[in-house]
Amino acid sequence: MPRYGFIAIDDRGREYRAVDEAMSEAALEGRLRKAGHWVAKAWEIRPMLQKGGLFGGSIRVPTRPLTEFFLQLSMQLKAGIPVLTALSGEAGESPHPGLKRVVQDLSERVQSGQTLSEAMAAHPKAFPRVVVNLTKAGEASGNLAETCNRIRLYMEWQERIMADMRQALTYPAFVLVCALAFVFIVFTLLIPRFAKLLAELNVPLPLLTQIMMRTSDFFVHNWAGVLGGVAATWAGLHFGTRLSPGFALLVDRAKLKIPVIGGLWCMIGMARFAQNLGVMYGAGIALPEALGMVAGLTGNRVLEKSITELRQAVTEGRQMHSVMGSHPIFSKLVSQMIAVGETTGSLATALENVSDYYNEVLPRQIKRMFSLLEPLMIVGLVGFVGMVALSIFLPIVSLLNIR
Known part of the structure; x- marks a missing residue:
């Protein structure tokens, strides 16, 4: 069944982000509407990029494009640009087609409420376990920009x-x-x-x-x-x-x-x-x-x-x-x-x-x-x-x- 990320407003007027399964976007909106929630935005999380999806999971990305990705992400975070904005920008600019699709999925997952490390964990072929753990540590310490730079140097x-x-x-x-x-x-x-x-x-x-x-x-x-x-x-x-x-x-x-x-x-x-x-x-x-x-x-x-x-x-x-x-x-x-x-x-x-x-x-x-x-x-x-x-x-x- 397809999975959708969405931004919704509950019956008390509070905005929240979540991920849920539904037969279609309309079915998702109908189910939430019955619960008194209004969907502001919804998007499908493509099965090919989900962990364990088609062809055994995520897309494999070479080291060189990943190095460039972490360099740009580090520079944008140091400049004070939010993670979601930085990911959205890189998704449109990445020259590598595989990395472009992965970054698009990262952006959607972060937009749905996941942390960057959680989104990366869904792509084990693109982001090794050591990279995911380093990103998680950077998020916990509040120094994600420096951590991304360390990952870039490591790669x-x-x-x-x-x-x-x-x-x-x-x-x-x-x-x-x-x-x-x-x-x-x-x-x-x-x-x-x-x-x-x-x-x-x-x-x-x-x-x-x-x-x-x-x-x-x-x-x-x-x-x-x-x-x-x-x-x-x-x-x-x-x-x-x-x-x-x-x-x-x-x-x-x-x-x-x-x-x-x-x-x-x-x-x-x-x-x-x-x-x-x-x-x-x-x-x-x-x-x-x-x-x-x-x-x-x-x-x-x-x-x-x-x-x-x-x-x-x-x-x-x-x-x-x-x-x-x-x-x-x-x-x-x-x-x-x-x-x-x-x-x-x-x-x-x-x-x-x-x-x-x-x-x-x-x-x-x-x-x-x-x-x-x-x-x-x-x-x-x-x-x-x-x-x-x-x-x-x-x-x-x-x-x-x-x-």
Whole structure:
């Protein structure tokens, strides 16, 4: 049944806003009229944008348009423009069609009496839980404009980290694709033809050539099984980590132990922890509650488990830095910076300093890791090409010696 937001006047002359279901706008007005209420304005809340509506809920909006949305909203709120007026203006100006529809729905929901955070909660694909909670904290503290600016900075940070990752991955990904294509051509086309030629000439084969030919024969006759095994492994890891928390924890712990890459994963998780906690605590969310929300945003269950234990200790009255010292996943530098903040009563500033530290270090670490990975991949590819060339060259030399 359609849902309508409306502004009405009751039998005592008081104006109020509400949301109700009705077969049509006329049916809604008739029902309210019987109760002695007069409808001043009514509008349908479109089902497609309701939580759990068509296609599973709200519209997904990219990070960049959302960043621009929060920037404009922050500037308008700082200028003293009411939330509803600001939303109405942005609904007509947004260049992104998905965001435009979402903002229109936000405007209608706020007009019907919902708070901005409640309206955002109806669009989980557009506004993550952390954004909704930050907005709610900003509304409670009366500093929504500054909170919107913090959300904008948070989204810009996320976009910057992802851009650094994409830039660093571009060349290694290109080399990897070329290497896989070359391996496929060698084992499925080149070596089988060469093996047929050697069989006709009845040439004794060196060990390296035999290994290459047997590997090629295995891939040619079992390629479906190889692809199926890769797909089954991926599916097992993907669904296993979702269905079994224990297995997910085991996989994430193994990720952190991978040489070089494990350290980068840990640093990315710590950067998310510091950035999210700094934004939430700075927005006025209590530390235990902020830690509870941050735990699920790190992207690693090992770090999530440590943060959950940290939250429990803080709830019991212990200081955060003393608990961090007993968890090796938290670096000594971070623990010391948090300790200074807790001792001086400036924890918000300390969290900002930790966040700034990771903002400086993480991009350099990403570039450094992939700058080391690129030559290793090239050396590996050159080594493989050399082995293939040698496996072909050795039988030819043997054939010349026989003749």
